Amino acid sequence: MSKIAIVYHSGFGHTKVVAEAVKTGAESIPGTQVRLVPVEDVDAHWADLEGSDAIVFGSPTYMGNVSGPFKTFMDASSKPWFEQKWKDKLAAGFTISGSPSGDKLNTLQSLMIFAMQHGMVWVGNAEMPNQEEGINRLGSFTGLMAQAGQVAPEVEPNAADRRSAERLGQRIATATIRWTKAS
Numbered sequence: 001m002s003k004i005a006i007v008y009h010s011g012f013g014h015t016k017v018v019a020e021a022v023k024t025g026a027e028s029i030p031g032t033q034v035r036l037v038p039v040e041d042v043d044a045h046w047a048d049l050e051g052s053d054a055i056v057f058g059s060p061t062y063m064g065n066v067s068g069p070f071k072t073f074m075d076a077s078s079k080p081w082f083e084q085k086w087k088d089k090l091a092a093g094f095t096i097s098g099s100p101s102g103d104k105l106n107t108l109q110s111l112m113i114f115a116m117q118h119g120m121v122w123v124g125n126a127e128m129p130n131q132e133e134g135i136n137r138l139g140s141f142t143g144l145m146a147q148a149g150q151v152a153p154e155v156e157p158n159a160a161d162r163r164s165a166e167r168l169g170q171r172i173a174t175a176t177i178r179w180t181k182a183s
Contacts, residue, residue, distance in 0.1 A: 001033050002176040005049050008058035009039045009070040013153035014096050015060045018146050021162040022056055022094060025169025032173040039073040050080065054090035054176040055120070056168075057111045061095045064103035066110050074114050087119035090179055092172045094144035094165060096157060108143040123175045127167050134160025135167060144168045 004026050010016035016038075023034045035052070037045045049055060059070035066074070080086055093111035095104045112122050125144050127136040137160055138145040146161035157165075 001031055002054070002173065002180050003052045004032060004034045004054045004056065004173060004176060005037055005045070005052040006034060006056045006058060007037045007039060007042065007049065007073065009060065009067045009073070011060055011062070011067060011069075014146075014148040014157060015058055017153045017157055017162070018094055018096055018144070018165045019058050021165035022058070022144075022169040022172075025166030026173040027169070028166070029170055029173035029177065031177055034169075034173075039069050042073050042076065046080065050085045052089065053180050054092070054123075054172055055086065055115075056172055057091065057093040057114065059095055059107060059111065061097035061102050061104045061107040064106050066095075066107055077118070081118055084119055086115075089118075089120050090123050090172060090176050091115035091118075091120035092123045092125075092143060092168060094146065094168060096146040096148055096161075098147070098149055100138060100147055102147075104138075104145045105140070105142065108140065108145070112142060121179070123172050125164075125168055126171055127164060133163070134158070135164050137161070137164070
């Protein structure tokens with residue numbers, strides 16, 4: 001059984017919707033167990049992160065970067081960093097903001113650099129932008145980008161962004177199974 005943790009911050013509920021969609025996608029791959037970890041609860045889950053084969057990082061894009069609570073989590077990970085607890089785990093990331101760009105690429109790059117600092121192996125988004133279905137409609141390959149306007153999380157992110165998140169979950173779960181079989 002491969003284990004995936006999804007660590008995320010959701011200020012208004014939209015990022016949680018994306019995290020749940022990533023989880024749904026990952027769990028659709030047999031042999032995959034997924035745990036959602038809100039950054040507010042991370043102190044109770046450091047052992048879960050250490051025991052995971054992959055960690056997916058999710059943060060809204062606030063002011064062109066990760067949210068403050070997510071950055072606090074990143075800084076708090078200095079002990080696992082120092083002890084190389086996450087070295088050679090797979091990593092992936094996602095973000096959401098109110099506009100199509102919102103400087104989300106900078107957030108994904110921050111998440112990727114964070115994973116690299118931990119010695120993790122980054123798994124990007126491999127979905128070609130599909131205008132008919134809306135999969136990867138924002139055209140990001142570094143990780144998943146989603147959009148939500150000033151509406152309730154039940155309304156946005158839209159169905160295409162949720163399907164894109166499920167596909168990212170499937171990709172990281174499939175990669176994790178392959179990665180753990182090799183070791």
